[in-house]
Amino acid sequence: MLKTILVFFSTIILSCGSTKKQTQNTSTEETTSTEETVDPQKLIEEGYMLGTIVYSDKEGDCPYTIQMPGDKMEFYYLDPINLEEKFKVDGQKVWIKFNGLRRMNRCDKATPAEIVDIKKGG
Template sequence: MTLNIKYLTLFFFVVLFSCNSSKKSSEMEISKNESEMIEKGFQKAVVIFSENENACPYTLSVEGVDYLLDPVNLDKNFKVNQEKIWVSYRSLRMANRCNKATPVEIIEIEKRK
């Protein structure tokens, strides 16, 4: 009987620690990926679609930026509402195409998990 309790206890600890280790490694992988992307000059952003007449159809909400961006060269593959992306861009010296967004040119863009 005590042998069964020992095996059950051992099994419980193996299951408990194996679950935590995989969770920690996946969290570490995500944070490593984030730091690599930031080092490469990318920023976290979300694509926003709007049907409003006075708004740009697609804008970017960039983390840490208080205003929306109007990407003049957004690829059709990224024209998805609430698409999470990594983006590298440069500001453009041109008149705004819509009221609430600043025009930018996308240098690089990737989907974010």
């Protein structure tokens, strides 16, 4: 009799715990879908910069660079060593976080960079 009561209460406690997890998963999925809207101010606060993908087929140029706004210069170019295929669209605006790399340049006009995170811009 004691074992039956113990099994009954264990089942109730475990089923309550699984319901809670399902609710949490649903709220997480809803949050993810709302995060797709881009808030430029929030991205800037998080360290993202807005750039533009530039394609070039000229000799000595990297095929894809990212044109970034500059302080003293009008703009500068990054040579992203790990740019995903889905972002290789000429003229596409992107929000990026990047690390500069200390390595030899692959092209004349751009500085090597590793993309830490990238999002489509607007």
